[in-house]
Amino acid sequence: MSDRIERPPFVLAKLDQLITWSQKNSLWPFGSGLACCAIEMIATAAARYDIARFGMELFRASPRQADLFIVAGTVTNKMAPIIRRLWEQMADPKWVVAMGNCAVSGGPFPTYAVLQGVDRILPVDIHIAGCPPTPQGLLNGLLLLQERIAKSHPTKEIFNPDARR
Amino acid sequence: MEETTILEALKRRFPKGVVDASAPLGDATIVIRKDALLEIIPFLKEKPYEFAMLLDLTCVDYPERAERFEMVYHLFSLAANRRLRIKLSVPEDAAVVDSLVRFWKNADWLEREVFDMFGVRFAGHPDLRRLFMNDGFVGHPLRKDYPLRKRQPMIPLRK
Numbered sequence: 170m171s172d173r174i175e176r177p178p179f180v181l182a183k184l185d186q187l188i189t190w191s192q193k194n195s196l197w198p199f200g201s202g203l204a205c206c207a208i209e210m211i212a213t214a215a216a217r218y219d220i221a222r223f224g225m226e227l228f229r230a231s232p233r234q235a236d237l238f239i240v241a242g243t244v245t246n247k248m249a250p251i252i253r254r255l256w257e258q259m260a261d262p263k264w265v266v267a268m269g270n271c272a273v274s275g276g277p278f279p280t281y282a283v284l285q286g287v288d289r290i291l292p293v294d295i296h297i298a299g300c301p302p303t304p305q306g307l308l309n310g311l312l313l314l315q316e317r318i319a320k321s322h323p324t325k326e327i328f329n330p331d332a333r334r
Numbered sequence: 335m336e337e338t339t340i341l342e343a344l345k346r347r348f349p350k351g352v353v354d355a356s357a358p359l360g361d362a363t364i365v366i367r368k369d370a371l372l373e374i375i376p377f378l379k380e381k382p383y384e385f386a387m388l389l390d391l392t393c394v395d396y397p398e399r400a401e402r403f404e405m406v407y408h409l410f411s412l413a414a415n416r417r418l419r420i421k422l423s424v425p426e427d428a429a430v431v432d433s434l435v436r437f438w439k440n441a442d443w444l445e446r447e448v449f450d451m452f453g454v455r456f457a458g459h460p461d462l463r464r465l466f467m468n469d470g471f472v473g474h475p476l477r478k479d480y481p482l483r484k485r486q487p488m489i490p491l492r493k
């Protein structure tokens with residue numbers, strides 16, 4: 170494919186920029202605090218680390234009102250279908266952050282009860298390692314996610330509904 | 335000593351059922367035969383002993399023994415402030431024990447946990463399902479021969 174077709178038309182590129190700019194600066198996280206990592210997520214939302222600086226202060230209690238799924242903690246096999254279902258209930262466009270070693274790979278629990286990584290059931294955008302990751306770690310991951318959103322092309326779906334941003 | 339009197343009394347009352355009675359480290363312990371459980375429990379629950387509380391009900395896996403599983407019951411008497419431990423062996427090929435749900439309500443979930451983790455079944459239990467593991471789980475994870483990193487079938491996810 171030639172470069173000309175690859176690149177979006179000028180108007181759409183500008184529209185992309187506008188959409189991604191507004192998306193990345195008003196992420197609505199759904200905090201699913203499943204284990205100890207939730208404490209660090211809460212600390213990140215509190216005054217000292219202040220996630221509000223990045224436009225994400227409104228942690229929603231319902232997945233239907235959120236577009237960023239922060240999986241903070243251990244996902245057990247029994248919890249896995251519920252996590253998947255919560256993700257399905259979120260409206261598109263949506264992103265997933267796997268916070269902590271547990272959500273990334275099962276972490277310190279290579280056992281019969283724990284799902285070995287939430288990416289087995291969800292499309293994870295950002296993995297954040299650490300047990301638990303510090304609030305700085307979480308913020309760094311979220312900044313990476315913002316960069317990623319800024320590089321995405323939401324208008325692609327106009328021509329190709331199957332395209333993932 | 336009080337401990338010896340209750341142990342003596344149990345031995346005298348159930349000469350066949352009670353295999354052994356001792357007080358290691360000061361904890362009164364009786365080892366009984368599996369089929370004597372439903373005789374001994376009501377006897378202990380009534381006066382004069384009044385073991386009104388079932389503190390714990392659990393299981394231990396000894397793979398090297400002929401009778402592989404050992405059930406352990408801890409009873410507590412509020413009236414006498416006294417504890418009693420009851421043990422009984424269960425063979426693997428007939429891993430069925432009488433349920434205690436009719437005596438203590440909390441035995442319900444404790445027995446479901448033992449069934450989930452060890453695969454010991456309880457005769458007369460009203461609702462013997464897995465407690466902690468998901469329904470499609472294969473095997474019993476606290477048996478010593480359960481592989482540490484065994485993969486379980488994934489729970490079906492909706493498309």
Ligand code: SF4
Binds near residue numbers: 205206207243268271
């Ligand atoms: S990664 Fe560590 S801190 Fe986070 S949920 Fe797992 S065990 Fe807890």
